[in-house]
Amino acid sequence: MEQLSLRRRLYDRGLRALLYLCGALVCALLVFLIGYIFVRGLPRVTWELVSTQSSMIRGTIGILPHIASTIYIILVSMVIVLPLGVGAAIYLTEYASNRRLAGLIEFAAETLTGIPSIIFGLVGMMIFIYTLGLKAGVLAGGLTLVVMILPTIIRTTQESLKTVPQSYREGALGLGAGKWRMIRTVVLPNAVDGIVTGCILAIGRIVGESAALLFTAGFGTVLYSFKEALTNSSATLTLALYLYANERGETDVAFAIAAILMILTLLINLAAKLAGGKLRQK
Amino acid sequence: MASEKIMERPTPVSSAGEDTGNRLRRSREAMEFGFQTLFLLCGFVSVACVLFICLYLIVSGLPAILEIGVTDFLFGTEWAGRQDKFGILPFILTSVAGTAGAVLVGVPVGVLTALFLAKVAPDAVARVIRTAVELLAGIPSIVYGLVGMIVLVPAIQRAFQLSSGACLLAAIVVLAIMILPAIINVAETSLRAVPKEYEEASLALGATHIETIFRVTLPAARSGVATAIVLGVGRAIGEAMAIIMVSGNVPNMPDSLFTPVRFLTTAIASEMSYASVGSLWQQALYSVGLVLFLFIMLINVILNLFIKRKKEG
Numbered sequence: 001m002e003q004l005s006l007r008r009r010l011y012d013r014g015l016r017a018l019l020y021l022c023g024a025l026v027c028a029l030l031v032f033l034i035g036y037i038f039v040r041g042l043p044r045v046t047w048e049l050v051s052t053q054s055s056m057i058r059g060t061i062g063i064l065p066h067i068a069s070t071i072y073i074i075l076v077s078m079v080i081v082l083p084l085g086v087g088a089a090i091y092l093t094e095y096a097s098n099r100r101l102a103g104l105i106e107f108a109a110e111t112l113t114g115i116p117s118i119i120f121g122l123v124g125m126m127i128f129i130y131t132l133g134l135k136a137g138v139l140a141g142g143l144t145l146v147v148m149i150l151p152t153i154i155r156t157t158q159e160s161l162k163t164v165p166q167s168y169r170e171g172a173l174g175l176g177a178g179k180w181r182m183i184r185t186v187v188l189p190n191a192v193d194g195i196v197t198g199c200i201l202a203i204g205r206i207v208g209e210s211a212a213l214l215f216t217a218g219f220g221t222v223l224y225s226f227k228e229a230l231t232n233s234s235a236t237l238t239l240a241l242y243l244y245a246n247e248r249g250e251t252d253v254a255f256a257i258a259a260i261l262m263i264l265t266l267l268i269n270l271a272a273k274l275a276g277g278k279l280r281q282k
Numbered sequence: 283m284a285s286e287k288i289m290e291r292p293t294p295v296s297s298a299g300e301d302t303g304n305r306l307r308r309s310r311e312a313m314e315f316g317f318q319t320l321f322l323l324c325g326f327v328s329v330a331c332v333l334f335i336c337l338y339l340i341v342s343g344l345p346a347i348l349e350i351g352v353t354d355f356l357f358g359t360e361w362a363g364r365q366d367k368f369g370i371l372p373f374i375l376t377s378v379a380g381t382a383g384a385v386l387v388g389v390p391v392g393v394l395t396a397l398f399l400a401k402v403a404p405d406a407v408a409r410v411i412r413t414a415v416e417l418l419a420g421i422p423s424i425v426y427g428l429v430g431m432i433v434l435v436p437a438i439q440r441a442f443q444l445s446s447g448a449c450l451l452a453a454i455v456v457l458a459i460m461i462l463p464a465i466i467n468v469a470e471t472s473l474r475a476v477p478k479e480y481e482e483a484s485l486a487l488g489a490t491h492i493e494t495i496f497r498v499t500l501p502a503a504r505s506g507v508a509t510a511i512v513l514g515v516g517r518a519i520g521e522a523m524a525i526i527m528v529s530g531n532v533p534n535m536p537d538s539l540f541t542p543v544r545f546l547t548t549a550i551a552s553e554m555s556y557a558s559v560g561s562l563w564q565q566a567l568y569s570v571g572l573v574l575f576l577f578i579m580l581i582n583v584i585l586n587l588f589i590k591r592k593k594e595g
Binding site: 004008011012015016018019020022023025026027029030033034036037040083084085086087088090091092094095096101102104105108109110111112114115116117118119120121122123125126127130147150151154178179180183204207208209210211214215238241242245246251254255258261262265266268269 | 310317318320321322324326327329331332334338339342397398399403410420423424425427429432433462466496516519520522526547568571575581586
């Protein structure tokens with residue numbers, strides 16, 4: 001390569017350095033966040049913390065109720081959203097012959113994706129608590145989250161339905177199967193990996209969600225059974241973090257919860273990657 | 283989509299089995315129709331959700347705006363729920379300033395990182411950074427808020443000798459970090475989609491690799507970068523829980539980077555539990571929600587325009 005002018009060499013070097021700097025910055029940001037949270041939080045994650053509930057009398061703090069309500073809320077919203085989302089995706093990819101109608105549904109799903117979670121929380125409160133008369137709790141919170149994660153499930157299911165080869169469908173129909181039988185026995189089993197990935201992503205969003213649950217799930221810190229929790233105020237892990245950090249000044253507990261949330265985030269990411277990788281192998 | 287023709291089955295010819303055949307076929311057609319309707323209804327759930335959200339926000343947001351007066355509400359500079367003062371200009375301006383700041387910081391870093399990932403980084407390095415970006419995207423917003431509150435706020439306080447570090451600047455930094463993953467992903471995709479010929483032509487004319495990616499690839503991907511910016515704006519303006527802990531939460535006008543401020547989102551999040559049910563205060567908070575929703579819808583429309591134009595172009 002012939003010698004470049006000094007100006008061009010400086011331009012080249014300078015911008016190249018800038019690019020490396022930005023890449024390094026992103027990595028450093030993540031390393032710092034994970035490192036800081038683990039260093040401050042992990043020592044506080046004790047068996048006592050995760051296996052008890054807070055007691056005013058003994059002055060102890062336990063986050064078992066929040067772990068429980070996080071699991072409850074995942075259960076409630078997934079049980080409702082999964083049939084709805086998969087059903088909608090099936091309609092869009094297998095049935096929709098009316099372009100306008102399909103376009104309308106897709107547009108609605110896209111719109112839902114763009115709405116911030118605080119709006120879901122606000123409207124969820126108006127609909128489920130004021131209009132339908134539910135009490136703030138896992139049911140109202142779960143229903144609010146259903147609306148929020150519906151587009152995620154629809155999109156991932158749609159994408160994996162599209163990867164099922166057309167010849168499979170034609171084969172099933174040619175053998176005399178009806179449309180529903182074809183979907184049930186041929187299309188869905190071949191798309192199950194994608195649906196699983198969608199579920200993992202959705203669970204990740206539920207675990208990390210706070211604004212939508214602020215007014216719908218409440219700030220309760222008492223351990224309930226699943227049935228009681230449905231209509232009793234119960235804070236999920238994220239809400240408990242907010243409660244302890246912002247209102248009670250218990251920074252150490254907040255960091256312990258943050259460490260648990262980080263571990264969950266890492267696990268969910270890993271799981272999504274594994275499921276997604278399997279999908280691509282096919 | 284299978285065509286309708288494939289679905290039509292030949293009618294059974296044997297006359298003996300015709301009756302049972304017909305009955306079977308009819309029940310099967312009924313079942314098929316049932317399932318199709320069921321799935322259609324599933325599809326309409328999301329349409330219904332959007333309609334309900336719009337309807338509820340308008341119906342509960344409008345009364346307070348009309349009672350307070352549109353100009354007093356939108357351009358009033360004082361907000362004090364307990365004293366019935368409801369001017370949301372401070373919130374609007376704070377949301378706009380915070381979002382603009384976050385985009386100003388986040389977009390250059392994000393786009394340069396995307397450029398690095400798509401064109402410069404060795405495969406192994408790119409894979410590591412991509413994983414980092416995915417993880418950053420997955421971290422709950424409340425965790426960003428916590429770290430911001432404990433690390434960033436005291437740091438700003440010390441660096442600028444303030445009485446409190448919880449201010450607009452802290453919120454901008456947190457928002458900029460939070461919108462990074464979305465910007466990087468969208469920008470990288472569009473940078474990768476730039477035709478190889480453009481770059482080859484530039485290289486053949488004697489430009490270096492770096493000159494090529496900055497002067498040819500980046501301008502060619504500008505619609506993707508614009509999409510990334512709009513997406514970042516949408517994310518930043520809707521974020522609540524991360525910035526509620528770092529922004530000071532006082533309804534001031536955002537007249538400097540170091541003013542403690544309150545956003546449209548954090549106004550709703552922080553006051554809803556104090557306002558008594560049915561009061562004008564609570565209704566005014568619904569109206570704040572309506573204003574936020576209108577902002578989001580505007581951004582969505584712009585985003586859709588960009589995406590549509592990219593598909594056509």
